[in-house]
Amino acid sequence: MSKIILVTGASSGLGAATAQALAEAGHLTYAGMDAASGNAPIAAESDRAAGRHRPRPRPIAMDVADQRSVSAAVTEITAEAGRIDCVVHTMGPVPRGPIESFTPYQLAQIYDANVLSTQRVNRAVLPQMRERQDGLLVWVASGGGPTDEAPYLALHFEGVAVIGHLAASYAKELAGFGVEATAVVAGLVVPAAGRRLRLVRPDDLDAAQAYEGRYPGLVDRVDAHLADQAVTAARLARTAQAVAAVVDSPKGTRPSRVTAVAPGDRPPGTGDGG
Numbered sequence: 001m002s003k004i005i006l007v008t009g010a011s012s013g014l015g016a017a018t019a020q021a022l023a024e025a026g027h028l029t030y031a032g033m034d035a036a037s038g039n040a041p042i043a044a045e046s047d048r049a050a051g052r053h054r055p056r057p058r059p060i061a062m063d064v065a066d067q068r069s070v071s072a073a074v075t076e077i078t079a080e081a082g083r084i085d086c087v088v089h090t091m092g093p094v095p096r097g098p099i100e101s102f103t104p105y106q107l108a109q110i111y112d113a114n115v116l117s118t119q120r121v122n123r124a125v126l127p128q129m130r131e132r133q134d135g136l137l138v139w140v141a142s143g144g145g146p147t148d149e150a151p152y153l154a155l156h157f158e159g160v161a162v163i164g165h166l167a168a169s170y171a172k173e174l175a176g177f178g179v180e181a182t183a184v185v186a187g188l189v190v191p192a193a194g195r196r197l198r199l200v201r202p203d204d205l206d207a208a209q210a211y212e213g214r215y216p217g218l219v220d221r222v223d224a225h226l227a228d229q230a231v232t233a234a235r236l237a238r239t240a241q242a243v244a245a246v247v248d249s250p251k252g253t254r255p256s257r258v259t260a261v262a263p264g265d266r267p268p269g270t271g272d273g274g
Contacts, residue, residue, distance in 0.1 A: 002026050002027055002028060003027045003028070003085035003086050003136075003247065004027070004028045004030075004077070004081045004082070004083055004084055004085045004086070005022050005027050005028070005029045005030065005084075005085060005086040005087070005088060005247065006029075006030045006032055006060075006062075006073075006074070006077060006084055006086070006087050006088070006121070006125070007019040007022065007029060007030065007031055007032060007057070007087075007088040007090070008032045008062065008064050008087070008088065008089050008090055008117070008118075008121060009032070009033070009064070009089075009090035009091075009092075010031035010032055010033055010057065010059075010090070011031075011033035011034075013090075013236065014090055014140060014186075014236055014239060014240065015031070015033075015088075015090040015140075016031065016057075017233075017236040017237055017239070017240040018088055018090070018140065018239075018240040018243050018244075019031040019057035019088075020054075020056075020057060020240070021237065021240035021241055021243065021244045022057070022088070022240075022243070022244055022247060023054075023055040023056055023057045024054055024055055025244045025247070025248060026055070027086075027247065028058075028081060029057040029058065030057065030058050030059075030060045030073075030077050031057040031058065031059050031060065032060055032061075032062035032064070032073060033059060033060075033061065033062065034061070034062065034063035034064070034065070034069070060073050060076065060077065061073065064117035064118075064120060064121060065112060065113075065117060067120050067124075070120045070121055070124050071124050074121075074124040074125055078128065083128060083132065084125050084128065084129070084135075085134070085135060085136065086135065086136040086137075086138065086247055087121055087122070087125055087136075087137050087138065088138045088140060088243060088247075089117075089118045089121065089137070089138065089139045089140065089163075090140050091113075091114055091139075091140065091141055091142055091159065091160075091163070092110070092113025092114050092117070092159075093113065093199060093200050094142070094153070094156045094199050094200065094226075095110050095153075095155035095156055095159075095199070095200040096152055096153060096156075096199045096200070096201060096222060096223075096226070097152055097201055097202040097208055097211075097219075098151070098152060098202065098207065098208060098211040099154055099155060100204070100207050100211075101202030101203075101204040101205075101207035101208040101211065102155065102200075102202045102203070102204070103202075103203045103204060105203075106200065106202070106203055107155075109200075110155060110159065110200060111159075114159040114162065114163065115159070115162055115163075115166070118139065118163075118166070122137060122170070126174075126179070129174075129177070129179045130174075130177040130179060132178075133177060133178035133179075134178050134179065134251070135174075135178070135179040135180070136179070136180050136181070136182070136246075136247065136254070137167070137170055137174075137179070137180070137181040137182070138181075138182050138183075138184060138243060138246060138247065139163045139164075139166065139167050139181075139182070139183040139184070140183075140184050140186065140239070140243055141159075141160045141163045141164070141183055141184070141185045141186065142156065142160060142185075142186055151218075152218060152219065152222045153222060160185065163183055164183050164185070164257055166181075166183075167181045167182060167183035167256050167257065168181075168183075168256040168257065171256040178251075180251065180252075180254050181256060182246050182254050182255065182256055182257065182258060183256065183257045183258070184239070184242055184243050184246060184258045184260055185257065185258070185259050185260065186239045186242075186260050199226075238260065239260050242258060242260035243260075246258055
């Protein structure tokens with residue numbers, strides 16, 4: 001059955017791939033994007049899809065950092081399509097560096113990008129889902145679990161952990177309303193935009209340099225680890241298909257967590273050694 005779906009962070013990268021996969025699966029898909037990102041990547045993909053006679057997601061302006069923008073987008077979709085059956089959340093950029101070297105303001109921004117933004121969207125769509133006794137929330141997260149480089153990627157993995165807890169808690173609390181929640185965890189650290197990782201680096205350079213002096217070469221190993229996780233179109237497509245499979249699964253059969261590890265990907269929890 002065709003669903004009406006909103007995908008956040010869908011200007012490019014995994015969000016765009018997920019929106020396209022859901023549209024091709026027969027769902028009316030809205031690709032949410034903020035004004036700063038523009039819609040050129042998703043529009044270009046939509047044009048290519050049109051040339052191949054493939055269904056296209058519909059771009060819609062939505063800044064997940066702004067409640068008014070989120071509410072306006074949800075209102076627009078509901079007015080046009082009548083409802084929202086499913087929301088797919090994508091993660092923000094990846095923090096890389098010693099925890100101490102990130103300022104409280106940066107932590108607030110990181111938390112907002114990965115947690116508060118999803119809460120804004122959820123609060124905008126859940127009243128209608130609860131009223132209909134039907135709906136689905138999906139979080140798409142980068143690979144989680146400890147790695148040998150985890151100390152400098154700790155804030156990223158903590159974000160993944162929070163997402164997993166949110167999905168599991170929402171799944172329990174919404175069960176009585178007929179609404180489901182699932183976290184789809186990719187086998188790789190996926191980018192927030194495009195095929196390159198968008199990193200958040202610490203503002204406190206003195207603290208960062210102190211750690212680099214104490215642990216020489218660790219930053220290079222972390223960067224090499226991230227570079228090794230090169231995101232190809234095929235890997236994006238496989239993760240997007242995993243999301244589509246969750247959406248298309250019968251109600252009542254969706255787990256609160258799905259690990260989407262494709263052939264050649266490194267399962268969450270494994271490292272490079274050294």
